[in-house]
Amino acid sequence: MLHKGQEGSSRELVWVEGQGFGGWGRSECGWVFNPPDLLTGKSFDEVKRNFQTQLSDQFASHACADHPRVKAAISS
Numbered sequence: 001m002l003h004k005g006q007e008g009s010s011r012e013l014v015w016v017e018g019q020g021f022g023g024w025g026r027s028e029c030g031w032v033f034n035p036p037d038l039l040t041g042k043s044f045d046e047v048k049r050n051f052q053t054q055l056s057d058q059f060a061s062h063a064c065a066d067h068p069r070v071k072a073a074i075s076s
Contacts, residue, residue, distance in 0.1 A: 013059055024055055029064035
């Protein structure tokens with residue numbers, strides 16, 4: 001049995017676009033990255049590194065079971 005943060009090696013970070021959202025998410029569940037309101041750093045490169053670190057940390061620690069993918073409704 002897999003535990004939180006151990007979903008396996010098939011995890012893939014992808015760009016996700018939907019209703020009112022555009023950002024990084026997981027290819028196989030509904031997890032999306034929620035960056036902080038204010039990115040910090042003394043230079044653009046440091047801000048970029050901080051963003052990438054936060055993205056990587058959140059992605060690695062999320063549990064897919066906590067973020068089920070919402071299926072779109074099909075209308076007849």
